[in-house]
Amino acid sequence: MNKKLLITFFLQIPFLMLLAQDLHFSQFYVLPNTLNPAYTAKCNADYRFSGIHRRQWLELNTPYITSAINAEINFKTGQKKYNLIGFGITASSDQVGRNSENGHIYNNTHLTISAAYHTYIDEFLRHRISVGLQTGYTRKSLNTNGLYFSNQIENYALNTNLSNGENTNQPYINNLNVNIGVGYQFKINQKTTLESGFGVLNMIPNKESISNITSKLPPRFIFNSSAIIQLNQKLSLKPHFLYMNQAKTIDVVFGSLIGYHILNPKNPILFFGIFHRLNESIIPTVAMQYGNVYVGISYDYNIIGPKSLVNAQNIKKSNLGSIEFSIIYQGFLKRILPAKLSVPCGIL
Secondary structure, rough: OOHHHHHHHOOHHHHHHHHOOOOOOOOOOHHHHOOOOHHHHOOOOOEEEEEHHHEEOHHHHHHOOEEEEEEEEEEEEEOOOOOEEEEEEEEEEEEEEEEEOOOEEEEEEEEEEEEEEEEOOOOOEEEEEEEEEEEEEEEEEOOOOOOOHHEEOOOEOOOOOOOOOOOOOOOOOEEEEEEEEEEEEEEOOEEEEEEEEEEEEEEEEEEEEEEEEEEEEOOEEEEEEEEEOOOOOOOOEEEEEEEEEEEEEEEEEEEEEEEEOOOOOOOEEEEEEEEEEEOEEEEEEEEEEEEEEEEEEEEEEEOOHHHHHHOOOOHHHHOEEEEEEEEEEEOOOOOOOOOOOOOOOOOO
């Protein structure tokens, strides 16, 4: 890693602590309740386990690593058992950078618990409303052990006996937070279903302070829309649209998966898709569903990278991509398996 890139990276470390991204996945439909708690346990099964692992900015020696795992379960309720109450728990971690002691410089850990209610509002079971609530705990930490700063340069040489001059008396930030969301599903006919949702994350205005920098964590507003369209016996179309706004940052992702259904008793489905993160990257995606298991892989090919990194010597924007792996397993406790299983649940 060249000197220019090192300087750029370390100057940004305090801001990583305070303005670090929330969960930022290209296969966002795999963990829908991280966008909107109203999607908690909304699936054609009794329980669901899912996970994603993402490595971002692969050209760097220590890429930004984000991982998340999720477990959900639902229970039928109501006189005719058409409605669902769902519960879920999600754990995630962001890590970036390594110091000379081989520890991560920045860590951001989340743990959330969510609940949702899903109910049909018409007798023909075509219109479905979902509401959800999520509460969570976040811990951010900055580890400066093994790092050297400009204040430790004396006569053009490193002097480790000098203070680094950084005020990190509070290397940890702990927050509690609340997220809410609503969702609407409309089944047009047996072949087409539409869905939209709106969520608000970070509703508690937590103030964060470290290294003499204080910031107020702004709320995050999320709108998503998707559809499931069965074109024929072998082909299905699953378009997605995602809009996220946090302070002055806007993230828009849109695209579609095409499913090819292989007709045999296990009904495996091959998915091929292309997505676009507006003004940033193209995201080719491939996945497969086999029985109760869904696995996927995607790659963000950057067409426009972060200016501070793209302008660094020997760093190409095309090499600042991200690779992402996902998996879902869902199953049933006591009720009979349906003839057709939609994975991964309604939002896909």
